[in-house]
Amino acid sequence: MATEQGQLPDAYDEVLEQFARVTYLSDGGSYLNWDQEVMMPDDGTPARAKQLSTISGVHHDLLTDDVVADGLDELDESELPQPQAAEVREVRRQYDRAAKVPRDLVERISEETSNALPVWKEAKAESDWSTFAPKVETLLDLKREYAEHIDPDADPYAVLFADYEPYLDLSVAEDVLTTLRDELVPLIDDIKASDTELADPFDGAYSDDTQMALCRSLLDTLGYDWDRGRIDVAPHPFSLGTQFDARVTTRFDEEDPVGAIGSTIHEFGHATYTLGLPQEHYGSPLGQHRGLTVHESQSRLMENHVGRSRAFWDLVTDDVNDHLGTEVTPQAGYEAANQIYPENRIRVEADELTYHMHIVLRFEIERDLLAGDLDVEEVPAVWNEKMEEYLGVTPDDDAEGCLQDIHWSHGSFGYFSTYSLGSVLAAQLFAAAEDDIADLDGKIRNGEFGPLHDWLTENVHAHGQRYETNDLVREATGSGFSADPFVEYATAKFGDLYDL
Structure with missing residues (x-):
């Protein structure tokens, strides 16, 4: 009726x-x-x-x-x-x-x-993986039972994936990961073969307090609303909250301040999405985020397309030098933020390209675990084999390998592919924002983040769950979800950096 x-x-x-x-x-x-x-x-x-x-x-x-x-x-x-x-x-x-x-x-x-x-x-x-393995086994059993209740005829991994991304089919994730592997591995190989060496100017030891002060200052520059947020330290950085209270966390390595900068900006992107959800719809689906693909697009957009841009380093280099006591140039800071480290074994410290091989590895292991094709005690060996296959490195120990991420302790099987889906969507959204905002690069260089924030709020945040994922993407960008803008962006950016 x-x-x-x-x-x-x-x-x-x-x-x-x-x-x-x-x-x-x-x-x-x-x-x-x-x-x-x-x-x-x-x-x-x-x-x-x-x-x-x-x-x-x-x-x-x-x-x-x-x-x-x-x-x-x-x-x-x-x-x-x-x-x-x-x-x-x-x-x-x-x-x-x-x-x-x-x-x-x-x-x-x-x-x-x-x-x-x-x-x-x-x-x-x-x-020591053996300490954690029984918990993983228990959680896998519970999650299989959970998936069986929801749809006994479906692939349990697809059922779990839908908890995090309800409107893009698992086949879309598989296609994106295949595209990224096919397109990025040759690009990474070309970078390995290149004679170009990017600057790596941060060679000191930087205390947690020093890095925290810098991160707080950068959040000020980006426009974080301290009346509705806070920053703390966690073993695995994350953001959490509502449109009235969206918190961020970060972590520090005394030898790698660039890692803390990237982590903080990443979580800022999550918090900005959360804070941009309409307050008047709190408690309704219209006041909730669209899913983890879209959520991750907001964090990766801020981390990669803003925080790793030359324009951003033109803006913040003096602040970085003031806090760290360095004499880094904007170009050196930009290059440091965009180093490609195929030998890096840690996902959250990975560069913008090899990052996705970390996701492919986890995706494949999770699927085999849920399907019963891989025993839990075999995870460290298989993890190391895949690291060697995809990145040419082997972790020194379990902490550097299969224990590095917190997600399995949350029972978050099916989650990891949204990181790559979000990265792909970030490139598509940023390209659309560049089309709509005159001289966006110049605005970032001048610390004028309002236009980008307003564009994201209008085209993404304000809709809550009004649209299904692909419809939201089409509303914001004029076309359906696609990996092409990311491939074009990555090829152009790193081709220029490494003189390919």
Whole structure:
């Protein structure tokens, strides 16, 4: 039945009010996760695991309550206007998945992931995969069971992937990763064979306090809203929050200040997206991010297309020198930020090109683990083999290899490919922004970030979940999701840097 102009069914209000409660509870739980990763005492894990498990169970109950089920059934018979139809579509998507999963499984997954975090930290500190492997095995079993409940006939990896990217098919991720491997490996080989050596001017030791002061200053320059955010240190950098409170974390290596700069700007991109979501729609799908492909596009856009640009280094080099006591030139800083290090074994420290080989490696291992084609105890050996195959290096130990990322302690199987999808989308969005914003490069050089921020807010952030992923991309750029702009950008940029 059609709704009268300006009048929405009562079921719409009931469903959205309940969904708002779900959102508020979930956001509250996310700050408990932030606390656990940033500042919770080490021995707080048993209680925190129970707290988060209970929140997950109540979250599940609220989302699958009869008021949602009955309301959605009623709304299926209604012809709602946009954007209300989009809100109902998104609630329906979440409800349909959640309703198939038993509450006790949701709670067990939450508790196991909370308990896995300190085990991962210990295993990484001791560089001992065998310490962490039982937790991985348990989480894999739980996630297989979760996927089986949602769709017993589907590839479990595809089911899990949809948790992070609901509207791009897994085949799209596979195609993108194949394209990047086919296009980037020859480019990386050409760079290896090049006689050009880029500047590497940061050869001192830089304290955590010094780097933190620099990172805070750079966030000031970029326009981070300190009234709605903060920066802290975490073993694995991340950003988390709402449009009212979006926090960032970073980490430091005393010999690599460029790494901290890139990490901080990356998380700033995430926070900027979160803070750009419409405040008036908080609690509604219209106030939530579109998915991790789009979220990652915002962080990679800021990290790579802004933070690794020559224009940005023209702007910030004096600030960098003032904080670090260096005498780096803008060109040297730009080159340092764009060094290609095929020998780098750490994903979060990887350069812009070899980064994607790290993603391919993880994608393949995860798929084999979920399918039962790879035993957990075999992961270190297979990891090292793939590192040698794709990057020509072998990690020195498990901490440098299969224990370097936090994601498996979260049970986040299916997540990694969104990093490459987001990088590809970042190039497509930035190219569209360059077309629409006169002399964007010059504006970045002058520290005028408002036009880019406004463009991203108008074309991405403000829509929340109104559009499915490819429709959002088309609205913003005029064309569907494509890896071509990234390949063109990378080929031109690194061809110029390395005189190819």
